[in-house]
Amino acid sequence: AQEEFLKDVMQFLILRGHNRLIPQGGLVEFPDAILNAKRLDLFNLYREVVTRGGFHVGNGINWKGQVFSKMRNHTATNRMTGVGNTLKRHYETYLLEYELAHDDVDGECCLLCHSSAPGDWVNCGLCGEWAHFGCDRRPGLGAFKDYAKTDGLEYICPQCSTTSYKKKMQRTATVGGGGGYS
Numbered sequence: 001a002q003e004e005f006l007k008d009v010m011q012f013l014i015l016r017g018h019n020r021l022i023p024q025g026g027l028v029e030f031p032d033a034i035l036n037a038k039r040l041d042l043f044n045l046y047r048e049v050v051t052r053g054g055f056h057v058g059n060g061i062n063w064k065g066q067v068f069s070k071m072r073n074h075t076a077t078n079r080m081t082g083v084g085n086t087l088k089r090h091y092e093t094y095l096l097e098y099e100l101a102h103d104d105v106d107g108e109c110c111l112l113c114h115s116s117a118p119g120d121w122v123n124c125g126l127c128g129e130w131a132h133f134g135c136d137r138r139p140g141l142g143a144f145k146d147y148a149k150t151d152g153l154e155y156i157c158p159q160c161s162t163t164s165y166k167k168k169m170q171r172t173a174t175v176g177g178g179g180g181y182s
Contacts, residue, residue: 002043006030009042012098021094031094035087036080041072045087046095046104052123053130054105055088055096059148060121060130062155063087084150110135111157120144124157131157 010030013021023029033040048067049055061067063084068074080086099105109116111124112135120133122144133144138158147155 003027005043005046009046009094009098012101013094016097031090033090033094035071035073035083035090036075038073040090040094042090042094044071045091046099049091049095050099050104051106052128053121054099055091057121057123057130058088059150060123062123062125062147062150062152064151065125065154066123082150088150111159112136120148122147122155124160125154126156126160129157129159131155 007027010022010027013019021031023032031040031042035041045067048070049061052061052066064087067087068083109130110119110121110132111129112131117132121130122133122136123130133141133147133155136158138161142153146153
């Protein structure tokens with residue numbers, strides 16, 4: 001699927017007149033962008049962004065935490081700063097027009113209010129669902145801008161935080177609860 005996808009993107013860019021983006025060696029050298037010492041993994045970059053609602057949600061996507069970590073360019077010892085902005089630039093260069101011309105984007109609706117109205121979208125780091133930041137009324141959440149920064153906080157939706165909180169509580173409850181024979 002990966003090679004077909006790259007072929008498709010390359011042909012698309014040629015049709016749109018973006019010949020400067022096509023390396024002389026053609027497909028084997030495409031894309032001509034290197035990230036973290038490896039050729040830019042356009043396939044996973046595209047897949048991760050469209051499943052999160054596409055480029056227009058912008059900072060609602062945690063580019064570094066959610067997108068980069070799924071790409072072949074990622075390494076555990078990654079020391080790249082500003083990788084989120086780099087990915088956004090690459091996406092705009094190679095994939096944005098392609099995305100807009102294809103119907104690959106998952107239309108998201110807010111897991112709290114169930115509408116797809118524009119707003120401050122955040123993507124849960126655990127279940128991958130989307131929510132309007134403003135619909136989440138939990139105290140102590142911080143500001144949208146803390147999550148929207150490219151390397152910002154990871155958003156965990158109310159459902160996921162309740163589940164993981166319950167699990168924590170169950171673990172605590174089962175530890176040390178002996179039979180009580182003294």
